[in-house]
Amino acid sequence: MLRIHFTSRDLQNIRISRRPQPLWELICATCRSATQQGPLEFGAWRRSVRERLAGNPAANQAVSALRTLVPPVGYIPDFLTPSVPEGGLPAALEEVRATPPDRLRRDLARLRVTTPLPPWTTELGRPGSRGMRLLTKVLEDSSRALLEPRWDHIRKAIGDDVDTRSRVLLDGGVRALLESLRPLAQWRPPVLEVDYPTDRDLRLEGRGLLLVPSYFCWGRPTALADPTLGPVLVYPVTARPLDVVPENDSRVDRLLGRTRASVLTEVARGRPRSTSEVASAVGIALPSASYQLTVLRDGGLVTSHREGQHVRHSATPIGHRLLDGDRARLH
Known part of the structure; x- marks a missing residue:
């Protein structure tokens, strides 16, 4: 369980991301592509991804490289998921490029404890190396392969969720907004108890909280591992009906x-x-x-x-x- 501790100042500084966060979606999509989770929701998408990658060796190589940094379970490096309010994928990639070298090395060292890393990752964080250029190209090509064909659907799903949460906030205030996260999270003032794979506490200490609805997040919310970074809670948007169209909106x-x-x-x-x-x-x-x-x-x-x-x-x-x-x- 993740326990998020609020102060009165934090309750005044809760925000909802109104647009898809491209790298959060990409990282979550990479996890979904490597598992069988959500067969009704993502089965058709996974099949289309396999077909797309089979006919595009460069895209297949990019997605394979990204999967080495994004295990389907366990720790995922925080530097891969910066939150950017505007600018889409180009702005997010700029944030990745601007990651301080010591943070890159720290995140990768933590990942290396549980996940073998390919040799090219050792160049990340070295000034003037090609490692970061390679990484951002991998992110860009993987986004094109995994997200672009679904992007209109992603935006619509997140827009619907934001509209619903906004009405809840207007009708019932911050308390109603936090309670609307059930059953993914329980609001027990002043703590939001979140369904989470590990047991930890996150103290906001006046920094507020950014809520990020995600199309490819699955089952339970996720968050940044480093408590010193800007607090973010990524949660899955409303499940689709069983009769949903696989690739196009119904x-x-x-x-x-x-x-x-x-x-x-x-x-x-x-x-x-x-x-x-x-x-x-x-x-x-x-x-x-x-x-x-x-x-x-x-x-x-x-x-x-x-x-x-x-x-x-x-x-x-x-x-x-x-x-x-x-x-x-x-x-």
């Missing part, structure tokens, strides 16, 4: 938005679902699920009725026809 996604399409797909499965069941299945906060269901109900796509203490929701015939039309188009 019609329902484009019409309703990713989160709302996921909610409609969930309530169309079998028996009527309670609001909390929908929130848990889709991976969003209870207030967000309630809001999305209200919008769908107002649009005639969902019907709701009370059963005892719970309100249960199901898709209307119009909602089913909308989803069935999309499935028919895909097949």
